[in-house]
Amino acid sequence: MSASSSEHRKSDNSFLFSMEQPIPSYLVALAVGDLVSAQVGPRTRVWTEPGLLQAAKQEYDGVIEEFLATAEKLFGPYLWGRYDVLFMPPSFPFGGMENPCLTFVTPCLLAGDRSLADVIVHEICHSWFGNLVTNATWGDFWLNEGFTMYAQRRVLKEIHGEAYTSLEAATGRVLLRQHMDNTGEDHPLNKLRVKIEPGVDPDDTYNETPYEKGFCFVSYLAHLAGGQSRFDAFLRAYVEKFKFRSIIAEDALEFYLDYFPELKKKGAHKTEGLEFEKWLNVPGWPPYLPDLSPGQSLMEPAEHLAQLWAAEHLDMGAISQVDIHPWKTYQIVYLLEKILERSPLPGGNIEKMVEKYPHIIKSSNAELRLRWAQMVAKNQYQPGYAHVRDFLSCQGKQKYTLPVYRALQGGSEETRALATEIFSATSKQLHVNVRNYVKKIIV
Numbered sequence: 001m002s003a004s005s006s007e008h009r010k011s012d013n014s015f016l017f018s019m020e021q022p023i024p025s026y027l028v029a030l031a032v033g034d035l036v037s038a039q040v041g042p043r044t045r046v047w048t049e050p051g052l053l054q055a056a057k058q059e060y061d062g063v064i065e066e067f068l069a070t071a072e073k074l075f076g077p078y079l080w081g082r083y084d085v086l087f088m089p090p091s092f093p094f095g096g097m098e099n100p101c102l103t104f105v106t107p108c109l110l111a112g113d114r115s116l117a118d119v120i121v122h123e124i125c126h127s128w129f130g131n132l133v134t135n136a137t138w139g140d141f142w143l144n145e146g147f148t149m150y151a152q153r154r155v156l157k158e159i160h161g162e163a164y165t166s167l168e169a170a171t172g173r174v175l176l177r178q179h180m181d182n183t184g185e186d187h188p189l190n191k192l193r194v195k196i197e198p199g200v201d202p203d204d205t206y207n208e209t210p211y212e213k214g215f216c217f218v219s220y221l222a223h224l225a226g227g228q229s230r231f232d233a234f235l236r237a238y239v240e241k242f243k244f245r246s247i248i249a250e251d252a253l254e255f256y257l258d259y260f261p262e263l264k265k266k267g268a269h270k271t272e273g274l275e276f277e278k279w280l281n282v283p284g285w286p287p288y289l290p291d292l293s294p295g296q297s298l299m300e301p302a303e304h305l306a307q308l309w310a311a312e313h314l315d316m317g318a319i320s321q322v323d324i325h326p327w328k329t330y331q332i333v334y335l336l337e338k339i340l341e342r343s344p345l346p347g348g349n350i351e352k353m354v355e356k357y358p359h360i361i362k363s364s365n366a367e368l369r370l371r372w373a374q375m376v377a378k379n380q381y382q383p384g385y386a387h388v389r390d391f392l393s394c395q396g397k398q399k400y401t402l403p404v405y406r407a408l409q410g411g412s413e414e415t416r417a418l419a420t421e422i423f424s425a426t427s428k429q430l431h432v433n434v435r436n437y438v439k440k441i442i443v
Contacts (some may be wrong), residue, residue, distance in 0.1 A: 002099035098126030146214020166295030306338030378406035
């Protein structure tokens, strides 16, 4: 259970839990099953079904404590005692759910080489932004997710440096662009403050806008504050002020202006085109984008390589000069995104890519498997259809499943038939929300 302590009473085989801290009702969570655990840090255990325990222990042993300690240094003490992680069945539709003391996560994080280990930083940061300071209504969901995206990238900047963190943020910006292109920028759910009225499915508010547009707004607040250390201090004060409380956007923004009275005095919240009110209530692309130029040292080689792969006549000599084996996950993701933007590729290019990068094509990393599945669909690369089928059969995460079905549906009659065939075989194992979204895509 998402609780700070537990006891197994063997006399009647009862499990008793206690939670000393106040939490919102949506964070009360129980997991029932054949579960085993292993210690991976001084305050962390991984919980899985028996067959996954060794993989989970290997992936996270000694890893999580660094993330927790870095977040504490930035945002204040971790007040929940335990930070345990439960690996859910493959049908779990989300990357993670930040239940206090026991984060639920997708088994897709078990890449086998720790290449996705730091994805858990997002859920850790919810311990401050979401669990400790909570949005009072789902119309202000961005308060949870925008602050958490900022906090996640702040932690990763401490651990991996500014260049890699900017690169990861750039991939998030690509996802926001794709989402707004799919829905239309003016869609009412592309506001930070959404109105959940009759006829609006609250599940539809779970999209890139509260995450990535929310991140841009919090980054704008940091920019106005004039210095990283000043905004870090504000975040600690914000958490201390509102801990164990549910708040609305006005509470957060009024506290921000009170904390920085010089900004309030000069009317920074009313700057034309960047009014706080506009951020909250106008749909569309963020009016301010944080500077991601520190990532250029990693982005430029990826963009150059993508251009080489999209050329009518491949220059394999130039391609071979770029050694991508040392690249981390999000640099390869960025490369694949840039190749996807240029797809379908000229004839024969994708076959050469398969020969050149077997370590990508055969990777267990779900972020890479997703992009390769999209590339197979977009290029109608028949030898890759088995990969698409395997990927859609082995997991049901919404943010992985829907983009692949969109790519299949946007292709040829052949790829649309493949989408229908795979969905027919796998629909019963999908979460009902994911199943319904796929139905809308492939009708």
